[in-house]
Amino acid sequence: MEERPSKELPATSQDAPTGRDCEEARVLLSQFVHGGMKRSADRRFRQHLTRCPTCRDVYRETLASAARLGRALRDAREEEARERRRHDQRKAALQAGVRGPRSRLFGLRLALLPALVAFVWTQFDRGPTALEVVALEGRAAVLVAGDRLEEETAEIVAGQWCQTLGPGRARLDASQGRLWLGANTQLFLEEAEGGAVRLQSGEVEFEGDWRVVLQLGVVQAREARGRIRVGREGVQIDCEEGALRWGNSRGERDIVAGEGIQLGLRDLAQGP
Numbered sequence: 001m002e003e004r005p006s007k008e009l010p011a012t013s014q015d016a017p018t019g020r021d022c023e024e025a026r027v028l029l030s031q032f033v034h035g036g037m038k039r040s041a042d043r044r045f046r047q048h049l050t051r052c053p054t055c056r057d058v059y060r061e062t063l064a065s066a067a068r069l070g071r072a073l074r075d076a077r078e079e080e081a082r083e084r085r086r087h088d089q090r091k092a093a094l095q096a097g098v099r100g101p102r103s104r105l106f107g108l109r110l111a112l113l114p115a116l117v118a119f120v121w122t123q124f125d126r127g128p129t130a131l132e133v134v135a136l137e138g139r140a141a142v143l144v145a146g147d148r149l150e151e152e153t154a155e156i157v158a159g160q161w162c163q164t165l166g167p168g169r170a171r172l173d174a175s176q177g178r179l180w181l182g183a184n185t186q187l188f189l190e191e192a193e194g195g196a197v198r199l200q201s202g203e204v205e206f207e208g209d210w211r212v213v214l215q216l217g218v219v220q221a222r223e224a225r226g227r228i229r230v231g232r233e234g235v236q237i238d239c240e241e242g243a244l245r246w247g248n249s250r251g252e253r254d255i256v257a258g259e260g261i262q263l264g265l266r267d268l269a270q271g272p
């Protein structure tokens, strides 16, 4: 396991932000993202951002991440509306088909039309639109989109959260590989077909092709096996087999089999 040398904090002058200022700024940032920041706190937060490039980067990345999440949610809602319209069209066409002998042929054609559209749609579809969630320990609680998993398996679609509570563990099965959620782990499914998830907290093990989005960067796994842990103090990325690529807006680096990297909050803000 390779550990990066920790970078020295800048010498404290009267103006330079201190570690304590940054800690407070991160708390304020979370208030800012979730709404409900007091006006006086807002001023303090913005003053800190003007003086501290590290927190400024964290702020920008957080906004970008929130925007990505918003887009994913909007796409999921649009897809749901499209699916509802397709369903209504199929239903209308089927009803037209049972009206009588004269309209039967026409109705049959109408009934076939959505089937043809659906066929063409699946031909151009990039893959599955849902992943299967499997609860690994019977008594352990797993939430999918906020609902407790009652059966052993459930489906999760893009735009939904999956979360293990306490010692709960779960597995995500996709055509391109598998991903195991450790205890107290929370992730958001960004794309089912591309295996893109956002790991909010906790630990995942994976095999196959996955894109794991972290708060300050992305891990791309290609036919790989490895592990990612997100804690309060930073991120640990281990590659056991295959190759991983870690990157953010500042650059990219490969993580080869047998290698592990540990990233503190400062490293994360500064890039690979």
Ligand SMILES: [Zn+2]
Binding pocket: 017, 021, 022, 023, 025, 048, 052, 054, 055
């Ligand atoms: Zn700061």
